[in-house]
Amino acid sequence: MISVLIPTKGRPHLLKEALASLGRQTFPWFEAVVVDDGEGEGAEATLALADPRFRALRNPGEGQVEARLAALAQARGEVVLFLDDDDFLLDPAYLYRVWRVLSREAALVYGEGVLLLGLEEVPFLPGEVGAWLLWDNRLLVSGTALPKKALLDLGGLDPDMGDYWDWDLWLRAYRAGLPFRYLKGRGIGVRVHGGNQSYGARRAERLFFLERLRAKHGLGPLTLKDHLTVALEGQGGPLDRSYTLPW
Numbered sequence: 001m002i003s004v005l006i007p008t009k010g011r012p013h014l015l016k017e018a019l020a021s022l023g024r025q026t027f028p029w030f031e032a033v034v035v036d037d038g039e040g041e042g043a044e045a046t047l048a049l050a051d052p053r054f055r056a057l058r059n060p061g062e063g064q065v066e067a068r069l070a071a072l073a074q075a076r077g078e079v080v081l082f083l084d085d086d087d088f089l090l091d092p093a094y095l096y097r098v099w100r101v102l103s104r105e106a107a108l109v110y111g112e113g114v115l116l117l118g119l120e121e122v123p124f125l126p127g128e129v130g131a132w133l134l135w136d137n138r139l140l141v142s143g144t145a146l147p148k149k150a151l152l153d154l155g156g157l158d159p160d161m162g163d164y165w166d167w168d169l170w171l172r173a174y175r176a177g178l179p180f181r182y183l184k185g186r187g188i189g190v191r192v193h194g195g196n197q198s199y200g201a202r203r204a205e206r207l208f209f210l211e212r213l214r215a216k217h218g219l220g221p222l223t224l225k226d227h228l229t230v231a232l233e234g235q236g237g238p239l240d241r242s243y244t245l246p247w
Contacts, residue, residue: 002030002095002145003075007059007067008042008085014191015042019054021088021189027095033074034085035059035067042085065159072148072156078102081145082166084190089143090114091187098145098183106150107179108170111143113188115231124190124231129170129180134219137167138230143188150178161216162209163202171217192228 004022008015015034022032030053036043037059046056057074059067072080079102081095089095090113098109110129115122126138133139144166151157154172161168174180207224214222225233 001077002027002079002081002099003071003077003148004030004032004081004083005068005071005075006032006034006083006085007064007071008034008036009038009064009067010041011085012041012045015085016045016049018083018085018088019046019049019051021090022053022083022095023051024092025089025095026093027099029099030095031055031076032083033057033071035071037062037064037067061159063159063162065157065162065165068165069157069159072151075148078148079145080148080151081143083142086191086193087140087142088189089187090189091185094143094183094187097187098143101181101183102145102147105179106147107181108146108150108173109144109181109183110139111183111187112185113140113143113190114186115190115192115227117192117228122192122228122231124188124227126182126230128182129174133170133174134217135222136225136230137164137170139166139170140188140190140227141166142190143183146173146178154178161213163206164209164213168213168216190227192226 034046034056043056
């Protein structure tokens with residue numbers, strides 16, 4: 001079974017869309033563990049769907065990493081898959097494709113997606129993982145999966161990494177020799193908005209955690225980027241300011 005770990009805070013309407021995308025999956029053996037880090041709207045929205053595959057609980061800690069840790073502690077599946085509450089699975093066979101890989105080997109599975117900017121779409125094509133992971137994080141959190149045992153063997157999630165808990169995990173997996181398996185195609189939809197951009201009000205805080213990540217792993221200088229910057233760089237150019245962000 002695949003346990004989909006979803007932290008949520010204050011946007012139940014988007015969470016419902018994420019859960020609806022799970023309901024459209026052709027792979028039936030999954031559960032969604034939703035951890036509400038806000039006032040409880042997400043938990044209420046989840047329970048209102050009355051789907052036995054969806055479970056909801058309040059965050060016993062504070063923040064997105066603590067919420068993911070709480071979800072991990074409750075996960076019943078052999079595989080865990082991360083999904084942000086404002087993202088969703090576009091490919092109805094995505095969970096099946098993840099399971100097909102991880103039922104055969106222990107690996108870290110990640111996918112391609114599209115960034116959604118209002119009515120515009122930008123392809124997000126990370127490519128095969130290589131040494132670039134030491135200076136660039138091109139992997140989407142949403143849609144990335146690995147065996148629960150492998151995650152725990154790697155030391156779980158590190159709350160001290162803040163916004164970069166994901167890159168920290170990818171680096172630990174890479175250095176431990178865990179294979180990375182790349183799923184091509186329109187797998188994940190990622191909404192681009194002020195809350196998940198690195199050029200917003202939390203820039204200084206994100207820089208702080210980026211430096212903490214760099215120091216932990218002994219990396220060279222790192223540049224603060226967001227999903228849109230990474231996607232456009234992957235198309236062979238710098239950030240194209242002709243893209244109008246919806247805020």
